[in-house]
Amino acid sequence: MGHAAIDYTGVGDMAGAGFPTVSSMDDQEFCLESEIGSEHCFEGIIGRSRAIQKVLEQVSIVAPTNATVLLYGETGTGKELVANAIHNLSSRRGRPFVRTNCAAIPSGLLESELFGHERGAFTGAIMQRKGRFELADRGTLFLDEIGDISLELQPKLLRVLQEQEFERLGSAKTIEVDVRMIAATHRDLPAMIRDQEFREDLFYRLNVFPIQIPPLRERREDIPLLVNFFVSKFSRQMRKHVGFVSEATMAALTSNPWRGNVRELANFIERAVILSPGEELIVPVRELLAVPSCNCPAQASSTTSAQSSTFHAAERQVILDALSAASGRLAGQGGAAERLGLKRTTLQHKMRRLSITKAQYVQ
Secondary structure, three states, rough: OOOOOHHHHHHHHHHOOOOOOOOOOOOOOOEEOOOOOOHHHHHEEEEOHHHHHHHHHHHHHOOOOOOOOOEEEEOOOOHHHHHHHHHHOOOOOOEEEEEEEHHHHHHHHHHHHHHHOOOOOOOOOOOOOOHHHHHHHOOEEEOOHHHHOOOOHHHHHHHHHHHHHEEEEEEOOEOOOOOOEEEEEOHHHHHHHOOOOOOHHHHHHHHHOOOOOOOOHHHHHHHHHHHHHHHHHHHHOOOOOOEEOOOHHHHHHHHHOOHHHHHHHHHHHHHHHHOOOOOOOOOOHHHHHHHOOOOOOOHHHHHHHHHHHHHHHHHHHHHHHHHOOOHHHHHHHHHHHHHOOOOOHHHHHHHHHEEEEEEEEOO
C-alpha cells in the first residue's frame, strides 16, 4: 500500500472533518511534529475548533479582572488547565495558584483544609496549620468539584467570598485575605438548588462569570492536534521514535466517543505508544472498538447514523492496513491479529461483519 507525507506544519489548513490537507494521494500517514504550533496552543490548551476558541476568548476577557469564575464541564475536559490559564494571564500570575479538589477530601476535614486550624482545635490537631485560603493570599484559589461541598460548610465559604475574611478552626482571630476564586463542577448546580443541596446565594456569588468547557465529542476537529501532541509527549518520555499515525487510525481515533474526554484520549495514546515497537503508532483496537453504552444526551438519529458509518469505515480500514502490513497473515508473530491486539477468531468475526475479503488485502 502506497504512502504519502501529510505535513502537520499546515495543520491550520485542516478541513472541517479535522484532518490535515493531503499533499499526495500516494501516502496514508499523518507525519507528526514534535510540537504544536503556537497558533493552536494557548496557555497549554490545544485546539482550533470554534467551541474551544470561544472558551479561550472568554478566558482572555475575564483573566485581567478579579471576578470569580465558575467553570462547567464534564470530567476530563481540562477545567484545571483553563483555571491555570486564567491565573497566568492575570495580574496575580507571580503569586500562588492553589488547587483543591473538594470531592477528594472527606467533608469532616474540608473545613480545616480550606480555612486552617489551631493546635488542639480537634483530636489530632497537634500543630497550627494554615488553610488553602491563607496559602492563596494575593493569588488564586481553584476549588474543583465545588458541588461536593456540604451544606454545613457553604455559609463559611460564602462569607469568605463576600468579605475576604475568616477564622481558623479553634480561633476567634479574624484573618483577612486577598484571594481570587475560580471554582469548577461537572454537576448541575441549579438542579441542586431546587433539591436544596446547594445554597442559592452561594451559587450567585460563584456564578459571576460562568464558562462552559465543551466535551471532546463536540470539538472533534481538535483530536488530530491532541493526538499529535500526546504522541510526541509520550514518545519523548519513553525515548521512543513513534513518528506517524495512519490515516485510518486517525479516522478511528477521531470517530471514537471519548466519554472520558481529553483525559481518556491521553491515557489511550500513552498506552498505544507503549505498544508501538517502531515508528508507526499501533493502537489497541480492541479497546477502541469496545465502546460501552452511551450515557450522553441523545443526538439526532441522522447524526448518530453518520458517526456510526464513519466509525465502521475507519474500523474496516484499520484492519485492512494491518492485513496489508502483515502480508495477508492473520495469525502468528507479526500477523494482523497480533498487530491489532485481537484474537484470531475475533479478527475473523470482524472481517466477516465488515465484508473484508482476501482479494482486498492480498496484493
